[in-house]
Amino acid sequence: MPSFDVVSKVDLSEVDNAIQNVRREIEQRYDFKGSKCSLERNDEELVILADDELKLKQMHEVLQGHLAKRGIEPSVLDYKPAENAAGQSQRQKVGIKQGLSKELAKKLVKEIKDKKLKVQVAIQGDELRVTGKKRDDLQDVIQHLKTRPDEQPLQYVNFRD
Structure with missing residues (x-):
């Protein structure tokens, strides 16, 4: 996945x-x-x-x-x-600022779930893991996160098929 x-x-x-x-x-x-x-x-x-x-x-x-x-x-x-x-x-x-704070991570999870995409989001320490069946859904999540105003910059790593 x-x-x-x-x-x-x-x-x-x-x-x-x-x-x-x-x-x-x-x-x-x-x-x-x-x-x-x-x-x-x-x-x-x-x-x-x-x-x-x-x-x-x-x-x-x-x-x-x-x-x-x-x-x-x-x-x-x-x-x-x-x-x-x-x-x-x-x-x-x-x-x-290093890592995602708990509040920011919860806010990001809520925003991703509100998009109604078929992805799962899990908080793992100070980072988020986003998984889904389709690459397109994951790319939509990345695009959404890039457009939102952030109090700290985000990076998207370990993209795996």
Whole structure:
């Protein structure tokens, strides 16, 4: 029976490459000269340190631009509220969304079942397995999932006949 998996994964090595590019750009940009802005990754969390709120917003734009160049959608970033560090400086933690949350998985299952296609959907940990008798039904499911607005990007892997 044909099947495929719906996952949401981020290549962390590409994130590391984007972080290196951001650091390089910050060192060279005139508006960041003499500032103490930094960006680090701890597992699946980024820590942005900026001199003030304006520089923090500029760091967001630079980071999102470099992630987009690397093929990573900016919607994988989960910005936590900024907190004050020493003096006027700002510290912000940014989570990297990996896998499908339970709520999102249930919402996707409900949407697929509402389409009335002859497919079965099973939640397997942080991914979905979609199986059906016809390839066309599976391709319809993929098309439907691609058209919906998402809070995080989805990938379709392990398509098997």
